[in-house]
Amino acid sequence: MPLDNPSANTRKYKLVGTRPDRQDGFDKVTGRAKFGADAVAPGQLAGSILRSPHAHARIRSIDTSKAEKLAGVKAVVTRADFPDKTAGDSGLFDILTNIMARDKALYEGHAVAAVAAVSPAVAKQALKLIKVDYEVLPHVTDVDEAMKPTAPVLHPKLFTEGLAEKPKKPSNIARRYEFGHGDVEAGFAKADIIVERSFKTEATHQGYIEPHACLANVSPDGSGELWVCTQGHFMVRDYCARLLGLEISKLRVTASEIGGGFGGKTTVFLEPVALALSRKANRPVKLVMSRDEVFKCTGPTSSASIDVKIGVTKDGLITAADATLRYQGGAFPGSPAEFGAMSAFAQYHLDNVRTIAYDVVTNRPKQAAYRAPGAPMANFAVESMIEELAHKLGMAPIDFRIKNAAREGTRSSYGPVYGPIGLLATLEEARKHPHFKAPLGPNQGRGMAAGFWFNFGGQSCVSLNIPVDGTVTISVGSPDIGGSRASMCLMTAEELGIPYEHVRAIIADTSSLGYNDVTDGSRTTFATGMACILAARDAIKKLCQRAARMWGIPEEAVTWEKGYAKPAGANAGNFPPLSLKEIAAASGGTGGPIAGHHEYSADGAGVSFATHICDVEVDPETGATRIVRYTVLQDAGKAVHPSYVEGQFQGGAVQGIGWALNEEYVYGKDGRLQNAGFLDYRIPVCSDLPMIDTKILEIPNPGHPYGVRGVGETSIVPPLAAVANAVSNAVGVRMTELPISPPRLLKALDTVSLAKAS
Amino acid sequence: MSGIHVTTKINGDEVQFVCEADESLLDVLRNRLGLTGAKEGCGTGDCGACSVTVDGRLTCSCLVLGAEVDGHDIGTIEGMAMGDELHPLQKKFIEHAALQCGICTPGFLVAAKALLDHNPEPTETEIRFGLAGNLCRCTGYDKIVRAVQAAAEEMNSAKKIQQKVA
Ligand code: FES
Ligand code: FES
Numbered sequence: 001m002p003l004d005n006p007s008a009n010t011r012k013y014k015l016v017g018t019r020p021d022r023q024d025g026f027d028k029v030t031g032r033a034k035f036g037a038d039a040v041a042p043g044q045l046a047g048s049i050l051r052s053p054h055a056h057a058r059i060r061s062i063d064t065s066k067a068e069k070l071a072g073v074k075a076v077v078t079r080a081d082f083p084d085k086t087a088g089d090s091g092l093f094d095i096l097t098n099i100m101a102r103d104k105a106l107y108e109g110h111a112v113a114a115v116a117a118v119s120p121a122v123a124k125q126a127l128k129l130i131k132v133d134y135e136v137l138p139h140v141t142d143v144d145e146a147m148k149p150t151a152p153v154l155h156p157k158l159f160t161e162g163l164a165e166k167p168k169k170p171s172n173i174a175r176r177y178e179f180g181h182g183d184v185e186a187g188f189a190k191a192d193i194i195v196e197r198s199f200k201t202e203a204t205h206q207g208y209i210e211p212h213a214c215l216a217n218v219s220p221d222g223s224g225e226l227w228v229c230t231q232g233h234f235m236v237r238d239y240c241a242r243l244l245g246l247e248i249s250k251l252r253v254t255a256s257e258i259g260g261g262f263g264g265k266t267t268v269f270l271e272p273v274a275l276a277l278s279r280k281a282n283r284p285v286k287l288v289m290s291r292d293e294v295f296k297c298t299g300p301t302s303s304a305s306i307d308v309k310i311g312v313t314k315d316g317l318i319t320a321a322d323a324t325l326r327y328q329g330g331a332f333p334g335s336p337a338e339f340g341a342m343s344a345f346a347q348y349h350l351d352n353v354r355t356i357a358y359d360v361v362t363n364r365p366k367q368a369a370y371r372a373p374g375a376p377m378a379n380f381a382v383e384s385m386i387e388e389l390a391h392k393l394g395m396a397p398i399d400f401r402i403k404n405a406a407r408e409g410t411r412s413s414y415g416p417v418y419g420p421i422g423l424l425a426t427l428e429e430a431r432k433h434p435h436f437k438a439p440l441g442p443n444q445g446r447g448m449a450a451g452f453w454f455n456f457g458g459q460s461c462v463s464l465n466i467p468v469d470g471t472v473t474i475s476v477g478s479p480d481i482g483g484s485r486a487s488m489c490l491m492t493a494e495e496l497g498i499p500y501e502h503v504r505a506i507i508a509d510t511s512s513l514g515y516n517d518v519t520d521g522s523r524t525t526f527a528t529g530m531a532c533i534l535a536a537r538d539a540i541k542k543l544c545q546r547a548a549r550m551w552g553i554p555e556e557a558v559t560w561e562k563g564y565a566k567p568a569g570a571n572a573g574n575f576p577p578l579s580l581k582e583i584a585a586a587s588g589g590t591g592g593p594i595a596g597h598h599e600y601s602a603d604g605a606g607v608s609f610a611t612h613i614c615d616v617e618v619d620p621e622t623g624a625t626r627i628v629r630y631t632v633l634q635d636a637g638k639a640v641h642p643s644y645v646e647g648q649f650q651g652g653a654v655q656g657i658g659w660a661l662n663e664e665y666v667y668g669k670d671g672r673l674q675n676a677g678f679l680d681y682r683i684p685v686c687s688d689l690p691m692i693d694t695k696i697l698e699i700p701n702p703g704h705p706y707g708v709r710g711v712g713e714t715s716i717v718p719p720l721a722a723v724a725n726a727v728s729n730a731v732g733v734r735m736t737e738l739p740i741s742p743p744r745l746l747k748a749l750d751t752v753s754l755a756k757a758s
Numbered sequence: 759m760s761g762i763h764v765t766t767k768i769n770g771d772e773v774q775f776v777c778e779a780d781e782s783l784l785d786v787l788r789n790r791l792g793l794t795g796a797k798e799g800c801g802t803g804d805c806g807a808c809s810v811t812v813d814g815r816l817t818c819s820c821l822v823l824g825a826e827v828d829g830h831d832i833g834t835i836e837g838m839a840m841g842d843e844l845h846p847l848q849k850k851f852i853e854h855a856a857l858q859c860g861i862c863t864p865g866f867l868v869a870a871k872a873l874l875d876h877n878p879e880p881t882e883t884e885i886r887f888g889l890a891g892n893l894c895r896c897t898g899y900d901k902i903v904r905a906v907q908a909a910a911e912e913m914n915s916a917k918k919i920q921q922k923v924a
Contacts, residue, residue: 025852028860029844031795031835035861038794121778207895209799209807210861259797259861260895291800482858482896643855647897651858654898678804678893686899687883687890 015494016706019643022486023504024257033257036213036229041284044215045074045116047277048123049270049287050130051297052105052112055363055671056139056152059105059132062113066129072122075281076130077273078113085245094332096243098366099272105134106154106331107363108672109296116277116285139363139671143305143328146172146362154331154361172361174333179341179414180354187320187352191311193392199381201720201738202664203303203328206370207655207683210259211294216274217284223250224278228271231261231479232518236271237510243272244279251275254509255479262655263369264299266518295676299368300665302327302335304377308344308385316393318404320352321345321413325378328360329367335359336367336374339454342414343717344378346452347401347423347609349410363671369520371652372453372713376659376720380738383449383721388734397725398436401450401611402427422635422699423450423609429695430611435631444617444628445730451610451717455710456521457602457703461514462531464492464539464596468588470581472496474535475508477516478528482651482712483644487525488532490640491706495536497563498580514599522710525640526701527602533705539596546590547578604703605710610634612653612718616726620749623742625661625727631693637701637709649715650692656719658684664739762825768793769837777824784808786824787834795835795864799893806892809865809872810834816872818891835864838871846916847871847909856905858896866892870906878914882907 027033064076079102086092096102101110113130117123138152145151153170160167162176188194214228224246230236233255241248258265270287278285289298305326311319323344329335341357355378390397405427410418427450430436440446463475474492478484485505493500517523544558547565551558557572558565564577587594615629632649639645662682666674675681700707720738727745728734733752737744761776768791777786782801787793787810799807801820808819811833838845847870850856857863866889873880873888880888885906886899894902 019855021852022855024860025857026844028857028863029848029851029867030839031793031864033860034794035797037798038788040792208859208861209805209893209895210797210859211799257861258859259799260859262895288798291802291805483855641855643901644858647855647858647901650898650900651896652898655895677802678800679802683893683895684898685890685893686903687886689886689899691903692898692900 013494015490015500016638016640017642019641020486020500022483023489024480024485035210035259036256037288039215039227039256041215041217044284044286045118045281046120046123047114047116047274047285047287048120048127049111049273050113050127052101052108052110054105054134054136055108055141056137057105057134058137059101059103059112060135061133063131064113067115067126070122070126070129072118073115073126074118074283075116075277076113076126077276077280081276081280082243085243092242095239095268098332099269107365109293109365111273111297114273114277116281140172141362141364141667141671143303143326143360143362146328146360147326147358154363158361173358174361175359177338177341177357178354181411182352184320184322184352184354188311190313190319192314193389194309194311195385195389195392196309197385197736199306199308199384199736201304201377201380203300203364204370204659204663205295205300205681206262206264208260208262208264211289211291212265212270212298213288214271214274215284215286216271216278218275218279220282222246224275226251226253226271226275227256228253229256229258229265231258231265231481231520232516233479234477234510234515235266235518236268239268240272240275244275252509252511255507258479258481261481262371263373263520266369266520269298291678292676295681296673297365299366301370301373302329302367304340306378306381308381310385310389312389312393316395316400316403318348318350321348321350323355323378323382325355325357326360327357327374328362328364330364331361332366333359333361334367336369339374340378343375343452344382345413347406347450348404348413349406350413353413355413371655371716375451375453375717376656379449379451379717380720380724383718384724384734384736387447387725397448398427398431418607419702420699421607421609422697425697425699426450426609426611426633426635429633429697430613433613433631433633433695435613435629435693438615438629440615441617443620443730444615445726445728446613446615447722447725447729448611448613449718449721449725451714453522453608453714453717455526455605455608456523457527457605458517458521458523459601460516460528460531461599462528462535462597463513464535466539466580466584466594468585470502470579470584472498472503474503474505474532475513476505476528476532477508477513478519478524479507481519482647483641484524486644487529487640491529492532492536495533496540496580497561522712523605526605526704526708526710529640529708530602530704531598531600534598535596538598539594542594542596543580543583546583546587546594549590550578550586551575604701606637606701606703608635608709608711608714610714610718612722614719614722614726616723616730618727618730618745623746623749625740625745627657627689629690631695632715633695633697634711634714635697635699635709636711637704638698638707639696640708642696645696645711646694648711649694652713652715653692653719654684654689656716657723660720660723660738660740662739662741764825764828766827766830766832768832769834775824779825781824782820783810783822783824783827784819787819793834793836797861797864799861806869807862807865809868809892811868811872814875816869835868838867845871846912847906850905850909850912854901854905854908856897856901862892862894866894866902874910874913879910
């Protein structure tokens with residue numbers, strides 16, 4: 001049976017590209033939607049976690065006897081309840097060590113013990129009765145400090161990987177990476193101008209408004225259920241089962257509605273602890289983090305220290321680019337230094353390029369992915385230098401970028417050769433955009449930046465069921481963080497040729513569907529969306545079989561068109577088309593229920609590029625910076641639901657603005673976080689911002705039947721540099737450290753005025 | 759500890775509950791009354807996810823004690839729609855894609871309604887400052903502001919038509 005699959009370039013869509021209401025909207029505007037902390041189980045206990053007050057300390061002993069005796073306490077767990085079942089998997093062992101400290105507390109907030117009790121008040125009281133004997137050790141929280149040979153070493157068994165020779169001594173440098181091609185030294189020799197600078201960015205938190213929460217229920221027979229807000233319930237199931245020695249199929253995990261993740265909910269924190277408590281107490285246990293815990297114990301992103309050197313000819317051609325990136329990822333290896341190094345120069349066509357990166361551990365919480373992990377900091381450093389070089393050359397920054405932009409056929413700085421990409425399109429569109437012509441007032445400056453993200457595919461599994469009334473349910477395994485159910489329904493309805501309203505998407509639990517990777521890497525609309533399309537095609541095949549049976553003709557003689565089965569040609573016979581609804585209604589007599597499936601590991605995600613333009617106004621008295629105008633131009637491949645694509649552009653841009661101007665982890669000399677709350681860790685609020693203008697470009701991704709590319713992450717890559725360039729242009733001094741908070745900006749202004757005065 | 763008996767009105771209905779002296783109104787709503795529409799994003803008055811009205815005034819329910827609302831009128835997100843008819847703000851939030859994850863949405867809706875109740879024709883700046891106590895990490899606020907503008911417009915034109923008819 002032939003499927004209609006005209007190339008994504010020319011296909012006319014009926015539904016894809018429209019903006020219908022999301023189907024979970026009603027529940028979400030009435031307060032009915034159930035998020036992580038909204039579930040209740042009969043007889044549930046309240047859990048609470050005791051956390052280390054020290055940044056680095058050996059745990060000599062833990063005495064829980066008094067807590068256990070307190071009336072109302074039903075279970076206490078410590079490291080003794082989490083025997084090592086990781087069988088040499090060092091990544092999993094790190095997760096085990098992170099969810100419950102073993103011999104040492106490695107950061108302030110590291111979990112040391114947990115209690116389940118009849119009420120939160122009793123649980124809290126019990127925590128106070130647990131005696132932990134700490135031997136406080138010297139600590140380090142700064143990435144450059146942590147790399148020094150004199151720094152306190154976190155892990156005595158950590159020897160730098162990726163070096164030609166294994167080092168003789170352990171250190172805080174977990175790994176060295178190198179990427180590039182050509183001959184950088186030869187490239188610099190050809191340059192007329194070379195600039196070199198160092199940059200620093202502070203750690204920021206994903207800042208999802210919903211704190212982590214879960215409700216665990218383990219039976220004495222070893223089967224368990226878990227309700228949890230996560231970006232990937234299959235990931236949660238597999239980690240928990242492996243950490244606790246449960247059978248994977250006996251643990252059923254249901255994803256709640258999720259109140260934001262941005263990469264931060266792609267691992268486990270509370271979940272294994274809640275399960276262990278529940279197993280011990282033989283009662284359901286609910287664990288919910290406070291905001292303070294979210295800041296102190298869940299993944300912020302890395303802080304970074306980066307050196308960049310770029311050489312250009314007089315007429316503006318880059319001859320060589322070189323960068324060294326140092327990222328600390330908290331107490332365990334795994335900072336996104338590698339992604340930083342891969343993405344730093346990805347937007348340029350370079351003959352000679354090299355990036356070296358170091359993954360460094362410090363006494364901070366284990367970093368978690370944050371939207372395009374590793375890329376924004378690298379982009380900040382590189383795009384700041386590009387701006388500076390353009391000024392030195394006397395070229396408009398946009399022309400300099402266009403001249404050196406990566407295009408189809410460019411060998412990327414991280415290896416692969418690009419297929420069709422949208423970078424030039426976003427730059428050309430930016431040049432034409434009215435934003436560039438808007439007049440700037442006093443103390444105002446304009447900046448721009450171009451950014452890149454890889455996008456991922458990965459494993460997805462989708463089931464599609466067609467009940468007798470001809471409506472359709474799709475069961476997907478990717479939690480819906482930002483309206484993805486609407487996109488899934490649009491693509492399914494498009495493929496089947498039925499109205500959007502007839503398709504409903506649910507997020508199936510781990511026992512109802514095959515494995516699905518975490519909702520991350522901007523993969524859901526691409527990979528799970530494609531699985532929906534392919535499941536629909538599978539269903540169409542079956543619908544055609546049923547039609548053939550109803551008509552008494554061979555299957556091959558039936559074709560599917562716009563929601564109807566039709567005889568393929570005159571020879572097939574003369575039958576009036578059968579609608580999906582009619583075939584569904586007859587299904588009981590033609591072979592039973594009709595369903596479509598697809599399971600695969602998707603490739604071909606298609607890289608994505610964006611250009612951002614930003615105008616700021618700086619107050620020289622206070623050092624405060626206000627965003628006056630902001631424009632995002634990004635390639636979406638094909639925007640399935642343009643409103644939610646714009647939403648991703650806007651949300652990412654604003655997170656980047658926060659990172660550039662305000663957000664940072666502030667540590668005291670004692671290694672303790674000093675701003676673990678939304679009052680002192682200030683994310684952008686409504687009154688800080690103007691409207692965020694967006695322009696969706698559609699350069700189809702050949703790896704997807706509709707040309708879709710992931711859109712969620714790229715939008716946080718350029719804003720750091722776009723904002724910093726705007727501020728630098730407004731005040732006439734290059735800002736090399738983020739965030740550009742008022743004190744930092746005032747200091748920079750003082751330096752220039754002092755320099756001018758002398 | 760002995761509980762405190764409280765009589766109050768929630769979304770127009772009389773409600774009685776017993777709570778501890780140190781229990782927040784948010785905890786009472788969520789844990790004792792099953793009204794989980796108000797969310798806890800911070801518990802310290804910084805995010806607005808727990809927004810309710812107390813006698814019509816916008817309030818962070820995490821900062822009020824359950825015992826304090828004795829004799830007062832509470833409004834929560836659960837009381838915003840009239841039967842099966844959504845409030846114009848609720849409709850416009852869906853139409854304008856003003857929610858992504860939706861965790862901030864109940865708080866924004868309660869805050870936006872309180873804003874429009876007091877100022878039916880707010881400027882963009884007034885909307886932005888009126889909602890500055892509510893954090894949204896997903897949307898960048900653009901579509902939230904537009905949804906509130908659209909709802910205000912619809913409510914005002916409906917009012918004008920009513921006035922004309924009257
Ligand atoms: S929970 Fe009340 S303001 Fe954040
Ligand atoms: S929609 Fe996610 S926090 Fe606002």
